Amino acid sequence: MTTEAAPPSGGADTHPASPTAEEFCAVQSSPEFGELRSSYRSFAFPLTVAFIAWYLLYVLLSNYAGGFMGTKLFGNVNVALVLGLGQFATTFLIAWWYSRHAAEKLDPKASAIKSRMEAGE
Structure with a gap:
């Protein structure tokens, strides 16, 4: 059995009108967006x-301070191994820290801007 009736209005197939380029430019120049951008950049x-400097320090020490990097700390563990594992640890620490920062400071501001744009304000 088939029907020829049109789908009800407000169904899953309705989409809000897309913002125009002028609306995007207006939001981009707003103080609220500037605050969001500043929060992101300041973090x-x-x-x-700092991370690039830390990484370059590790590379430079590996290339030019072989004696220091080969210094045994305990057993077969030397300075190079500890600093290399420190690279992994700081990578995960920074990712975790950024995730917290984004969830607390960036995401609420971005969601507010997005919802206002979608509402056409």
Whole structure:
């Protein structure tokens, strides 16, 4: 049995109108978006610079301070192994820290901006 009736309005197939380029530009120049961008940059940029410096220090020590990196700390564990494992640990620590920062500070602001854009404000 088939029906020829149109689907009810407001169903799953209805989508809100897409924001225009002008609306995106207006949001981008808003103080709220500037605050979101500033929150992101004040966290991400210093941490990125610090991690790259830490990584380059490890590489430079590996290349030019072989005696220091080969210093045994205990058993067969040397400084190079500890610093290398430290690279992995800091990578996971930074990812966890950024996840917390984003959930607490960035996501609520971004969601507010998104919902206002979708509502057409």
